[in-house]
Amino acid sequence: MQTFHVSATGHSLNYLPEYIAVRQGFFAEEGLAVTASVPSPWDLVLSDIGSGSAAAALGGIWVPSMFFGRGKRYTPFAQVAARAPLAIVGREKPEDFDWQAMPGKVVAMKGSNGASVGLFTKLLMREHGIDPLAVGFVQDLDGKMLSDLFVGGMADYLVIDYPSAMTLAAAGGGHVVAPLPVTGGNVPWSVYYAEGESDEARLEAQTRFARALGRGMDWILAREAGEYRDFLAKTFPKFAPDLLVQLTNVYRANGMWTTPRIDPDAYARWQQGIADGHLTKAPIAYDDLIDARPTAAFAGE
Template sequence: MTPFHVTATGHSLNYLPEYVAVDQGFFADEDLTVTASVPRPWDRVLDDLRDGTASAALGGIWVPSMYRDRADHLVPFAQIAARAPLALLGREAAADFSWQALPGKTVLMKGSNGASVGLYFKMRLREEGIDPGRIGFIQDLDGAMLSKLFLGGLGDYLVIDYPGALRLAAAGGCHIVQAFPVQGGPIPWSVYYALGPADDGRVQQQAVFCRALQRGMDWIQAREPESYGDFLTRIFPALPVDILLRAARTYRENAMWTTPLIDPEGYERWQLGIADGHLISAPIPYETLNDPRPTAALRAAA
């Protein structure tokens, strides 16, 4: 068996196909022993790539984009989450929400674990014709602190992970006014990337990894979440089972997990968001940043 270690920026429901592929033996069928770790702080995933501890990092594609031609050459080769696993919480009912009412308001969103949340929400504002400069942001604190302060009356809106938003809304005092897995459109939210260009041997290893990951996605698509509720609670013991089931169902029904192929349309959209966030000077062409070879067989079979 060939070891394949994933260093991840988090432990998250939107990474579910990887956990399924491990549990169901799909990686083992490809002669891979896949393990994972979540270093703290999150940017130590780059150290794991540099020292050879990890075969791949799992996180936002904005990191390889930002580093391109500036520092490490980080090469994305597969996608696991194709929607933003976030929600916007407000104090009004969802039916009363309007994007055009946001100018002049204050939005809370975490900034302690990377740039994805802020980049994404500000991209959505621009897509709705709203200048982010017309909105006040509090985003230099962690999500747990901001959630507590929001419930206590700070700010007008809170951007948070979707399972967390379900939990807060169920407790009362706020409502999900935008569920981004449902209403946010396609985006390569979470990708696997490696250090430097791959030789033929590494491409082959990544290809069989992608093949097993596809089986994990297919396994999820073929089942209602209730049929594997025990597995979900074992992997995510801190979340109530009803929240896990609802979030997993939403992700499954809204194309979160369909293919390891990095979606070109979603990629182009996200590159505009990353560029508008000033992390890159201009969008990077798809095949300049990504290596399409590990998913080529999946593309041909589609």
């Protein structure tokens, strides 16, 4: 059995196919003993893959993009989440939410665990014809602090992870006016990447990993989430089990989990958002950044 350790930037519901593939023995059937850890601070994932203590980092594709051509080569080779697991919480009712009313408003969103939240929110604004410069942002605080401040009256909108947004709404702290797993469209939100280019041995292990991950996705998509409610509750104890079942079914129905292959069209969209956020000088061509070989079997799906 070959050890395959994943150093992840978080422990999230959108990573569920990996956890299911471990639980159901799909990785083991590929000869892989998959383990995971979440270092703090999160950017230690780069040290872990650089030292060889991890076979892959799991997080946002903006990191390999940002470093491309800047002294480090991080190579994405598979995807676990194809949509942003975020939500916009507002003070109005969902039916009254209007993107066009956002200029002049203030949006609070976490910035302490990476750039994805801000990049994606501003990408959506541009796609709706809104100049982000016309909107005020609070981005320098942590999620829990921002949530407490939003409930206390700071900002007009709050962008946080979808489970936390639904929990906040259930407690009367606001309304989920834009559930982005439903309305936000496709981007390669959470990807696995390694340092440098793969030799044959590493490529073969990544291919087996991607194959088992795909089986985890298929297993989830074939089953209503209530069937594995206890596993969800045990895996994500900070959230109510009924909410986890509800959100897993939302994710299942709206393309959060598709295949491990990084979709070129979704990639191009996200690259534009990353470049517009000034993390890169221009969008990076798919074949320049992505190693598509480990997921080649999924290309025809």
